[in-house]
């Protein structure tokens with residue numbers, strides 16, 4: 226078995242002749258969503274299923290993921306924490322603020338946070354960033370995976386309040402949440418256009434690719450926020 230670190234805290238592992246994605250388990254012995262655990266040279270890894278995680282799919286689609294061991298991350302659309310748990314593994318010296326607006330789902334997320342001290346759960350609507358401004362500090366990275374019609378707007382408004390100067394946005398855009406009839410390519414183009422200045426903040430899009438074969442009708446995107454006058 227060979228282990229290669231692709232970027233901070235993200236590993237590609239050759240397991241029985243198959244390449245798989247994994248993170249180092251910061252809570253050894255505990256599997257979060259039924260994923261396989263395995264040890265190599267005294268370190269426990271958790272397999273990361275790209276079909277259950279847009280971020281995992283983005284790694285396999287060769288995005289450069291701007292997460293560092295000590296990043297502060299604002300995660301919008303945490304659900305019960307499948308991907309958040311891997312972000313928590315990656316940020317061994319960092320922190321993730323996990324925003325989710327469904328009380329039912331938040332109950333599962335809170336159980337995960339009981340095990341993982343670097344996740345701060347926030348029950349809130351990502352359309353209302355001022356409702357959590359007293360909790361969240363400036364973030365190096367905003368990750369967003371909310372199935373909403375105004376995805377570019379939510380990302381822009383949160384970035385305006387919480388993203389560090391030159392911070393990164395990692396965004397998953399689901400076309401069917403915006404329009405079920407229009408072509409996904411047209412929807413992606415319009416959403417990217419909005420990100421490039423539509424809501425009072427501007428992003429430079431660094432990478433964008435569709436996540437098909439893992440998540441149909443989804444676009445993955447990594448962007449960096451512009452700062453006035455620079």
Ligand SMILES: C[S@@+](CC[C@H](N)C(=O)[O-])C[C@H]1O[C@@H](n2cnc3c(N)ncnc32)[C@H](O)[C@@H]1O
Nearest residue numbers: 302303304307308325326327350351352370371
């Ligand atoms: C596709 S799921 C996220 C899956 C999760 N990112 C993962 O990979 O484990 C989208 C989540 O966003 C949440 N959501 C949708 N709109 C939201 C909003 N305005 N504010 C906060 N959460 C929202 C939904 O309740 C749902 O749990």
